[in-house]
Amino acid sequence: MRVRRSYLIGGRVQGVGFRFFAQAAAAREGLHGFARNLPDGRVEIEVEGDAEAMDRFEHKVRHGPPGARVAQVEIDDAVPTGRDTGFNIK
Numbered sequence: 563m564r565v566r567r568s569y570l571i572g573g574r575v576q577g578v579g580f581r582f583f584a585q586a587a588a589a590r591e592g593l594h595g596f597a598r599n600l601p602d603g604r605v606e607i608e609v610e611g612d613a614e615a616m617d618r619f620e621h622k623v624r625h626g627p628p629g630a631r632v633a634q635v636e637i638d639d640a641v642p643t644g645r646d647t648g649f650n651i652k
Contacts, residue, residue: 566595566610566642569623573633575605581651583627588649591615598652604634609649610642 571580581597584607588595593616595609609619626632 563613564611564642564644565613565616566608566640567616567620568638568640569605569607569609569620570600570636571605571607571623571626571632571634572603572636573626574629574631575626576603578629579627580605580630583630584623585649585651587619587622591619593619594645594647594649596650596652608640610645 576599581599584597584605588609588611591611593609593611595607597605597607600606607623609616620637624632624635
């Protein structure tokens, strides 16, 4: 089953390679979407793909790369687009 989710990740998540970590995790799971830094210090991730792969991806981003400290994760479900776009860093 295909799902789409939006994540807002707060804590020490900018300047520690979080977006590149998310990109690598998404690529390993075959997920599509993007990650970008927000002006308020959080990272926004939109990702789409297989539900089981999404669960594994979510587990990874809840911990983040070495040097990150994930303090807050907000998740919103959305309607899948069905587009396979790869995973981009904005």
